[in-house]
Amino acid sequence: MAEISMREGYGKALAAYGAANPNVIVLDVDTSASTLTHFFAKQYPERFYNIGIAEPCMIDVAVGLALSGKIPFANGFSALLALRALEQIRTCVAYARTNVKIAASYAGVSDFKDGPTHHSIMDIAIMRAMPEMTVIVPADANEAGAWVPVIAEYDGPVYLRISRAATLPVHDPTVTVQIGKGITLRDGGDVTIIAAGSMVGRSLLAADQLAARGLDARVLEIHTIKPIDAPLILQAAAETGAIVTAEEHTILGGLGGAVAEVLSLHHPVPLEMIGVHDTFTRTAPTTELLMDAFCMGVEDITAAAERVIQRKR
Amino acid sequence: MYFHPDSQIIKLQEHARDLRLDSIEMIHRRQAGHPGGSLSAADIVAALFFHKMRIDPQNPAWPERDRFILSKGHASALLYAALAQCGYFPHEDLRRWGELDCHLQGHPDRLKTPGVDMTAGLLGHGVAVGVGIALAARMDGLSFRTYVLMGDGECQGGIVWEGAMVAAKYRLANLTAIVDFNNVQLDGAVHDILPLEPLADKWRACNWAVIEINGHDMRQILQALDTADEIHDRPTVIIARTTKGKGVSFMENKSHWHGVAPNDAQLAQAIAEIKGAGHHG
């Protein structure tokens, strides 16, 4: 399977879906060569609006289009959509419940070279706190593409988190996804690794390494952070008795926080969280190096799994 | 207004050439960065760092220093080259830009790099932050000036105009904004993405003094900076008409070269053209 970037998987799927759904309108903020909405723009110039470098304005324009029955996909950098345009999203998208799809590119630390200003490591926590918002974090390019029709055909606000990088491939092109339904990628009884985004591929590698050490790890992909698949998580807690969460995000309030809420309310078991430890990141020569440097390495996952297994005894 | 002898102009043009060379080599070595907007602003940055600004590289926290905010923070290679050439840190540091343990981040970081007055990278903050600095200078009775270097695409952001109106309300004559009006942004030409013209009228309507110049003519740059010193009742914006990618023929006026690094052959050609250019403007 060719390893294309997640943004390319998304951008090409958006252009392809444009033919099927004439109601889809795409907006960008002078970043279509980065988010790769330029594929759509080229094919459907009459349904593409470049708003200029004005993220809050783009969200409100998208809201207006949605009020008139269109299905706007608002594209830009995750750090700017989730932060600079946040009040527009809270009031005019979530509270007013308009049918806007926010496609937040360059998420996590995938824009390794532009540095901490461009990294987006708190967007899941922010979006998850918002009533009415559906929050989706694909694991790879194929899955990102698979979400395009699904979120377009869902009626309501969606935040789709897109990586700039080629994450480790997890799914083949025929993957099907459903909002709120996690995916069991590997069965196991000693511990469950619950992962989202780029950390899904890394968690599968960690599970291989754990198997070599005689530990049997289950791997769940929770792509929908909200609404979260509580039954699947609780089943894993009951059957494996120990959980590790893994995400390319701060450990505060993201997937780890969501899983902790489910567990502590319904079925407390030992939990370890993999993610950025409440610090700003740095610039680095590659995304992989940056993830390793900020506690998101495969070794970090295996070590956490071993710790959490110890804690259940 | 001061008289600027030819010898001074030539010296500053040489500084601008050296900034262009360092910038393009840094971007090539790292295979990342933003050549177009670094090359377009090199003459302006040379005029500020090697002539106009009162700064002391040995004492980056000197309270009376002039302040510089690179609001278009993606031109970080240019700023780092200027800081190194002024002596804020060793020139060899430029070779390690972007490495995990290097102080030089993708975009300017005030906490890591000596001489960086404000962190930047996401566009639009410079004018409003500059307003705060300029207000504090007035309260503290300090005579330093605050310079904000912006992109033209950056002027599409609403926050720029919010800051501009506040600056005018408080008549911040100690604040100078410079727009690097190179006509090109990330996705294409500014007039295609979101037209800005008449840009000078927009700033005038916000009650700023406006000076329009050729941003590659060193004498015009120096005269504009001097003129701003003589305006005492309002902030000044210098609208500098420039060429994105200035000095490297295949990069000029091309949005492709906004954020793409040259390969080895392209670097060689770029260096030859920058070295061979002699006088700019």
Ligand SMILES: Cc1ncc(C[n+]2csc(CCOP(=O)(O)OP(=O)(O)O)c2C)c(N)n1
């Ligand atoms: C608020 C914001 N939106 C988007 C970006 C991504 N981006 C970086 S540079 C750039 C284009 C800037 O164009 P301009 O201000 O004209 O700069 P210049 O041509 O001088 O390089 C964009 C869209 C950003 N850094 N900040």
